[in-house]
Amino acid sequence: MVKMYLVIKLRSFFVLSGVFTLNILFYGCNDNGSTNLAVHYSPTPYSYDVPTHFPQMILPVSNSPTFEGVALGRKLYYDSILHPWNLKSCSSCHFQEFGFSTPGVNVLPHVNLAYNSKFLWNGRISNSLEDAMRFEVREFFGTDVSKLQNSAVYPSLFFKAFGSSYINHERIEMALAQFLRSIVSGNSKFDRFLRHEENLSLSEMMGFTIFNSEKGDCFHCHSLPLMTDGQLHNIGLDSVFVGSDLGFFLSSGNPADKGKFKTPSLRNVLTRSSFMHDGRFSTIDEVINHYNNDVKLSNSLDPIMTKPGKEFGLGLTPFEIHNLKAFLNTLTDTTIFTNPLFGKP
Numbered sequence: 001m002v003k004m005y006l007v008i009k010l011r012s013f014f015v016l017s018g019v020f021t022l023n024i025l026f027y028g029c030n031d032n033g034s035t036n037l038a039v040h041y042s043p044t045p046y047s048y049d050v051p052t053h054f055p056q057m058i059l060p061v062s063n064s065p066t067f068e069g070v071a072l073g074r075k076l077y078y079d080s081i082l083h084p085w086n087l088k089s090c091s092s093c094h095f096q097e098f099g100f101s102t103p104g105v106n107v108l109p110h111v112n113l114a115y116n117s118k119f120l121w122n123g124r125i126s127n128s129l130e131d132a133m134r135f136e137v138r139e140f141f142g143t144d145v146s147k148l149q150n151s152a153v154y155p156s157l158f159f160k161a162f163g164s165s166y167i168n169h170e171r172i173e174m175a176l177a178q179f180l181r182s183i184v185s186g187n188s189k190f191d192r193f194l195r196h197e198e199n200l201s202l203s204e205m206m207g208f209t210i211f212n213s214e215k216g217d218c219f220h221c222h223s224l225p226l227m228t229d230g231q232l233h234n235i236g237l238d239s240v241f242v243g244s245d246l247g248f249f250l251s252s253g254n255p256a257d258k259g260k261f262k263t264p265s266l267r268n269v270l271t272r273s274s275f276m277h278d279g280r281f282s283t284i285d286e287v288i289n290h291y292n293n294d295v296k297l298s299n300s301l302d303p304i305m306t307k308p309g310k311e312f313g314l315g316l317t318p319f320e321i322h323n324l325k326a327f328l329n330t331l332t333d334t335t336i337f338t339n340p341l342f343g344k345p
């Protein structure tokens with residue numbers, strides 16, 4: 001028996017090669033105040049399902065994912081207990097069936113957020129997903145931790161994820177970040193094309209050429225394969241900026257940041273019906289028309305928008321626009337809309 005146990009431990013040590021196999025023994029108090037003998041804390045390491053053609057996912061050392069942490073984050077995401085008056089959960093606006101967004105509204109979808117270091121349309125939150133969650137939980141929701149601490153289920157779930165049933169904002173944010181990182185989209189037709197698993201049609205291929213060359217110049221900011229560079233740019237939607245249209249300027253105070261917004265990923269873009277930070281466009285044709293011949297000049301305009309030869313817009317013909325849209329359609333990956341692992345637990 002003892003030998004077998006050792007073999008299993010050794011095997012799992014090599015397989016999991018993490019500190020988690022050193023199952024830590026805890027001697028703590030349970031809810032009745034009596035002493036628990038050796039409660040087992042042994043979370044299972046989780047590895048994110050990163051497609052082979054994606055960049056490496058850099059994870060914060062202080063928040064290594066575990067099955068228990070991801071599961072807890074998922075439960076919290078769908079639970080209105082995070083809201084002080086139980087009025088809404090994250091999923092009240094970020095609907096899985098709409099790519100974790102709301103149709104017709106400028107709710108930023110959750111897709112491949114693990115790769116982001118700037119958050120919200122105007123980029124006012126930076127660094128890690130944990131920092132974004134700090135904003136969502138503490139400022140946006142104003143979560144009352146005592147509600148979770150006093151609930152029947154959460155203390156034991158936090159114990160399973162973090163080794164003690166103590167609940168604070170930071171642990172809520174860590175669990176949510178672990179869950180959001182698991183929402184990886186890498187199975188669109190275009191992803192399969194990049195992995196040499198599927199061909200694009202002639203029209204899609206011609207659209208890709210426009211997207212990925214100086215002709216359309218889209219790739220500079222909507223970079224492959226995530227379809228975003230994660231940076232902030234002013235793409236010339238306005239020439240005079242007021243209120244929320246000031247973008248990152250509201251955080252930095254630097255005039256060069258006026259009108260700068262986060263480049264949204266174009267994954268699933270044709271499943272949406274509201275485009276840009278303020279939802280000013282409701283069709284993809286309006287968006288393409290903007291790039292084609294409606295870019296407005298200002299001092300903070302991104303130089304890419306007015307490169308030599310583009311002074312009068314991109315000059316795309318209706319046929320080229322048709323092909324560009326055919327290409328954008330290959331970025332649709334509905335697997336994340338239906339994957340039961342991301343749904344309400």
Ligand code: HEC
Nearest residue numbers: 088089090092093106107108118119120121122132136137
């Ligand atoms: C009332 C609707 C609503 C609710 C509820 C909501 N969100 Fe959002 N979320 C939005 C909107 C709108 C944006 C874009 C806002 C902006 O950029 O200023 C957004 C943006 C985000 C972003 C930034 C994504 C990016 O690409 O930068 C994250 C992350 C996020 N929400 C997570 C959450 C989490 C976690 C919860 C639950 C604690 C939550 N949201 C609850 C509407 C909502």
Ligand code: HEC
Nearest residue numbers: 216217218221233261262263264275276277287291302304
């Ligand atoms: C200089 C960088 C840059 C270039 C070049 C660029 N984009 Fe964008 N794109 C952005 C930014 C930034 C936004 C968000 C702007 C905002 O909301 O104010 C955006 C928004 C979009 C949106 C709306 C997405 C949504 O979810 O709201 C689409 C669609 C889009 N771009 C497609 C394209 C296409 C097609 C091209 C090439 C013809 C292109 N972009 C070129 C940076 C760029």
